[in-house]
Amino acid sequence: EPEVTQTPSHQVTQMGQEVILRCVPISNHLYFYWYRQILGQKVEFLVSFYNNEISEKSEIFDDQFSVERPDGSNFTLKIRSTKLEDSAMYFCASRGPWGTDTQYFGPGTRLTVL
């Protein structure tokens, strides 16, 4: 069964450094999402992406964050200058064409900012 993959599974970085989290969505999906889960808290929406542009973003998704679909398969989340509070599990998700409703989540990348 097709699945969403994410790399790396765990990323450790120093405060102020840039990180790029990578996701490979399911191949025929058209809608892409990033969510984050701070340890012990609920999963929060960050951003949705469709047709090569952001369709919606939350207040968490400030100028330090950006997303890109650089080729036909990858979907990336970049954090320009990481802060301690960016430490979290980041989940990528993808969804099929309009009219389908199920988002398929990747296994997550655990980001630790020191």
Added chain:
Amino acid sequence: AQSVTQLDSHVSVSEGTPVLLRCNYSSSYSPSLFWYVQHPNKGLQLLLKYTSAATLVKGINGFEAEFKKSETSFHLTKPSAHMSDAAEYFCVVSDPIAGKSTFGDGTTLTVKP
């Protein structure tokens, strides 16, 4: 606008007894509703979903949920808990247009031997 309220942050049951995890939702649309399970240090696994077909939805591992529009509820049940069911459970409502998902705070299920 949409929101989800999971009514219990922790539920503890004995192995072999029924499980009930409660969820209420609010949505401006005809909602799509989901339950996901997260085992420690693992990703999110889809248990089941409701998308305007049958109101009683069966999922994996013996779980099921009933959509009750009049009560705006989507409670998750299982007749007999197993030790492997111990995990965090999230009720999720999804915007059928943009697809953005809103998660509940989660319910931690503990299963005692």
